Amino acid sequence: MAALPEISIVVIAYDMAREIPRTLLSLSPRYQHNCPTGRCQIVLVDNGSRSPPQQAQFADLGLDLALYHLPKTSDSPVEALNFGLSKATAPLIGVWIDGARMASPGLVDACARAAALHPRSVVATYNYHLGHELQYFSAHKGYNADAEDKLLESIAWPEDGYRLFDISSPDMIGGPTGRMWESNAIFLPQSLWRELGGYDRRFIGPGGGSANHDLFLRACGSPGVQLIRIQGEATFHQIHGGVSTGARFPGADILKLTSRDYYRRTGRPLKMVHEIGWLYDSRTGNVDRGG
Amino acid sequence: MNELHRSRDRNTVRAWLIKYITEAVDVPATPFPTGETFDAYGFDSTETVIMAGVMEEEFGIELEPALFFENPSVDGLVESLAKAGLLTE
Secondary structure: OOOOOOEEEEEEEOOOOOOHHHHHHHOOOOOOOOOOOOOEEEEEEEEOOOOOOOHHHHHHHOOEEEEEEEOOOOOOOHHHHHHHHHHOOOOEEEEEOOOOEEEOOOHHHHHHHHHOOOOOEEEEEEEEEEOOOOHHHHHHHOOOHHHHHHHHHHOOOOOOHHHHHHHEEEOOOOOOOOOEOOOOOEEEEHHHHHHHOOOOOOOOOHHHOOHHHHHHHHHHOOOOOEEEEEEEEEEEEOOOOOOOOOOOOHHHHHHHHHHHHHHHHHOOOOOOEOOOOEEEEOOOOOEEOOO | OOOOOOOOEHHHHHHHHHHHHHHHOOOOOOOOOOOOEHHHHOOOHHHHHHHHHHHHHHHOOOOOHHHHHHOOEHHHHHHHHHHOOOOEO
């Protein structure tokens, strides 16, 4: 009988024919450091794409890939996320709510090493957008899939995945120790995912609305947990449909809608996580525990 | 106005803003510095936009984030909302 994987990663896709191949390549043994075949299981859940991905497309990546196709029943990925969580078998589970995010090459190993530091770890990675400006803004100035493809060609991706940092913009408030309100590649022990009940099914809006923020808040607020922020690794968002509106302050508009959605569903104002937690340096393995 | 929404008179909105902000950041409710800009007491632009989303739900109105950036104080915001015809007298 094959050994269980150490890590499962749930990836949600919807109409991402361009983006998913890069995302999966970035999670594959060909790209991830110290992540040979068998260490990490990928649970790819297609949430009703018009042209869904097929297993054969990824046959050469060396992935332990479980691919599921769900019918499209909602604009929200929450049901797909919880389905994917139910199929994840490893003791440590990471979730990509947005399958358009590529990883840096040491992300998976770093998250596993960081998670091992505490029995109830909440391992959070930082979010970047490909491009020299956050896509909320750049999408209004001509940044599109073609421009992004050229940008990736300019660093010969995937030769050195860390060069993604050279062509991307951090989507964070106040730098690496500033307030966080979500992580788009979050790793928790399987037992903690179960305790949280996965993602909250009340978040039924496109993209899940504030489901990911809610999950992060609930995880960080659970008793006895330890937030660990990964330094030196990140995920990088590839541009795809419906990034923003034509508003004057597009980033603000998205935040406002997220806030409104969260308040409507929970009756509480959206909060950010102020706790810095531990800082885990992926390159050195050093842990800054603060104080 | 939906009966589930708060009244949009000037006093109700002003009191709501003060209550929201004092619950979010460490600033005294009495006397509240209504003329000070939000960032003077640590209520930054992100918190401001989050508040805008909550206000939309509470008062049943649509708010342009620009209103909050151009007049970033309780007094300034109330005036901007009045000028935009979003308050009842």
